[in-house]
Amino acid sequence: MARDAGNNTTEPRVDGNHSDILETTEIAPASHWAAFLRLKFANTSRGVRLVEKEHKGPLYIQKPFYPEGVAVPHAYLLHPPGGLVSGDHLNIHVQVEPHAHTLVTTPGAGRMYRAREDESPQEQSATLEIAEGGVVEWLPLEAILFPGAHAKATNRIFLAEQAKVIFWDVVCLGLPANGLTFDRGSFNQNLMIYRNDRLMLQERLVLNDDSRDFLQASIGFQQHPIQGLMVAGPFLDDTNTLVDELRNLVGASNALVGVTRVSDFIVVRSLGDCSEQVRESLTQLWSPIRKTLLGREGCPPRIWNT
Known part of the structure; x- marks a missing residue:
C-alpha cells in the first residue's frame, strides 16, 4: 500500500501538448473494449459550448445541460456497457479553453468487474487540460x-495560470450490500495535478495482496469499504476560515471526513459504508468550496436526483 500527498518539486517537467497522452490508446482484441473520448469546451458568443468532440468505441457524451445558464455547461459522460472487464481501457481527454468552465459527471455508477484468469487489468485514464x-x-x-x-x-490534471479544478472520486471496494468484500484483486489509483507543467500535488493508492490489511487498519480504511476523495484549488489566499467552516459542517454531520490543506489545494477524504452517504458528504462540502473558489453557489447536476 502507498498513499502519498503533497508537493513534489523533483518530478520531471512535463512539456508539450498533453494530447499525446490520449494517443497511447491502442485497439484491443475483439473481446476487449478500447475506447476514447476527446472534448473541447470554449467561450463563444452563445456562452460556453462544446466546440469539438471525438470518440472511438462505446464512450460518448450527452448533449450538455445548462441549469446555471450559458456560462457553465453540465456534461454527462456515457459508457453504455456500464463496466470494464479485463483488457478494457477507457481514455478521456477534456480540454477547456481560456476562461471557459464546465462540470463533468456521469449518470450512474461505473463498475470494474472480476478479472479474467490472466488477470489483465481494466483501466480508465482521464486527462483534464485547463487553459x-x-x-x-x-x-x-x-x-x-x-x-x-x-x-x-x-487522472492527470494540467492547470495553466489562474486555472482551477474541483475533482472528486468515490470508490466502493467490493459489494457491501451483498456482503462481498474486496478480498482479492488489486487497485492502483493515481491523481497528479500539474500547474504550468510542474507537479504540485499527487495522491496515490495501491491495494493488492501485500496491502490487504490496510482495509482494516486504523490508519487505513478502518473496515469501511467506501472511500471518497475531493481536491479543489489552487487557493492563492488564506483558507483558514473556509477550512474551519468545512470542519464544522463535518462535525455537525457525524460523517467520517477529514479536511486538510495541501500546498495550494484543499483535500477532503471520506470513509463510509454506503456510497450515497459518502457522496452526500462530499456534496455538502463541495458547495462552500465552490462558492469560495469559483464564486458560484452549489448546483448539483439534475441527473443525481434520478
Whole structure:
C-alpha cells in the first residue's frame, strides 16, 4: 500500500501538448473494449459550448445541460456497457479553453468487474487540460470494484495560470450490500495535478495482496469499504476560515471526513459504508468550496436526483 500527498518539486517537467497522452490508446482484441473520448469546451458568443468532440468505441457524451445558464455547461459522460472487464481501457481527454468552465459527471455508477484468469487489468485514464482562467469540475458518480478486479485509474490534471479544478472520486471496494468484500484483486489509483507543467500535488493508492490489511487498519480504511476523495484549488489566499467552516459542517454531520490543506489545494477524504452517504458528504462540502473558489453557489447536476 502507498498513499502519498503533497508537493513534489523533483518530478520531471512535463512539456508539450498533453494530447499525446490520449494517443497511447491502442485497439484491443475483439473481446476487449478500447475506447476514447476527446472534448473541447470554449467561450463563444452563445456562452460556453462544446466546440469539438471525438470518440472511438462505446464512450460518448450527452448533449450538455445548462441549469446555471450559458456560462457553465453540465456534461454527462456515457459508457453504455456500464463496466470494464479485463483488457478494457477507457481514455478521456477534456480540454477547456481560456476562461471557459464546465462540470463533468456521469449518470450512474461505473463498475470494474472480476478479472479474467490472466488477470489483465481494466483501466480508465482521464486527462483534464485547463487553459488560463478556465475551470473544470470533475464529479463522477462512484466506481464499484468487484472482488477479483485488477483495476487501474489514472487522472492527470494540467492547470495553466489562474486555472482551477474541483475533482472528486468515490470508490466502493467490493459489494457491501451483498456482503462481498474486496478480498482479492488489486487497485492502483493515481491523481497528479500539474500547474504550468510542474507537479504540485499527487495522491496515490495501491491495494493488492501485500496491502490487504490496510482495509482494516486504523490508519487505513478502518473496515469501511467506501472511500471518497475531493481536491479543489489552487487557493492563492488564506483558507483558514473556509477550512474551519468545512470542519464544522463535518462535525455537525457525524460523517467520517477529514479536511486538510495541501500546498495550494484543499483535500477532503471520506470513509463510509454506503456510497450515497459518502457522496452526500462530499456534496455538502463541495458547495462552500465552490462558492469560495469559483464564486458560484452549489448546483448539483439534475441527473443525481434520478
